[in-house]
Amino acid sequence: MPRTARASTPPPPSGTGSTPALTPDDLLLGSVPKADAPPAEVNAWWNALPADRQQWLVHEHPDLVGNRDGVPAVVRNQANRILLPELIAACEKDRLSSDPHHSLKLNGYRRIAERLRRTDGTEPPVLLLGIGGEGQGRGIISFGNPDTAQDVTSLVGGLGTTLQRIGGGDADRARAVYDAAQRADPTRSTASIAWLGYDAPLSFPEAGDMSRARGGVDAYRRFLEGQRVTHQGAAAHVTAEGHSFGSLLVGLAAKKPTGIAADDVILVGSPGTGAFHASEFSVGADHTYVGAASWDHISHLGWYARDPAGSDFGAHRFAVDGGSPDFTAHSSYWDDGPGEHRTSVDNIGRIVSGHGGRITTAAGRHD
Helix, strand or coil: CCCCCCCCCCCCCCCCCCCCCCCHHHHHHHCCCCCCCCHHHHHHHHHHCCHHHHHHHHHHCHHHCCCCECECHHHHHHHHHHHHHHHHHHHHHCCCCCCCCHHHHHHHHHHHHHHHHHHCCCCCCEEEEEEECCCCCEEEEEECCCCCCCEEEEEECCCCCCHHHHHCHHHHHHHHHHHHHHHHCCCCCEEEEEEECCCCCCCHHHHCCCHHHHHHHHHHHHHHHHHHHHCCCCCCEEEEEEECHHHHHHHHHHHCCCCCCCCEEEEECCCECCCCCHHHCCCCHHHEEEECCCCCCHHHCCCECCCCCECCCCCEEECCCCCCCCCCHHHCCCCCCCCCCCHHHHHHHHHHCCCHHHCCECCCECC
């Protein structure tokens, strides 16, 4: 990371044998919870800090704050907006980096920074909830504040999802879901999030390996748990969304014995979830929704256990535009149909806003 902890006091003179006294800054840095600390522990630590100490951490060590589940969303956004230009500068300086994902990250950081510049001062507010250089890069962007919204949804992208997409196409999808939820129920507030907290597969051979999805399960579960912890007022209605390979990650997370901190699950263009029936998910079959276009070839693969759109999977299948045989159907769930005809994304918006009973349905397929 660009920033490292700095010594607050000089070392003792040689031969004195004395130990330097710890400064308040040293003590504060020493109090930071471990990386695997549960969000509730992180939140309790954060809330116990005086406001000036919180702001010192944000400005001096944003890398310790911006990506911590359990820290409030507005604080994460503040820290990550400080950290982002530092990440860009570090990548630009290290042109000869041996990191095989160097260009992928730099282009992603730049795209996210451009997105933030373009949306500053607009409604809904755009929050940068995560940014980092782990693996292929990490990024989380939200339309609306998840700590105050009544409805919160987090979309996990699949094959080909990079940091550039978090500033581009996946951000567009999150915004489309935000708009659809507001159309479905303008009396409720929404936060719609594009989440990249794992190394998504960049090729079909990589997508055939479940280990990438498994590698992101704990991070996604912790992120959802963090939303519960930092939310203000009455609990939000939370939806976990997964597209393509991302639906496998969501499914694996929802199958965990302790489940996920979500009320509904949406699986879109899914090649499978590792489950044979929707009742295996912590939200239950009645709160599992599936969108699969007839021309979405990926959704017919059934790579990971059973096809979620099948009649024997037990989920609610919502209507989508059928698409065309040119492989675009897999990516058009958020903009399907001409003009104002948005069959798929409007159904997603109904689910996200807590009105799953109002979806237009489709029969489970038998093919």
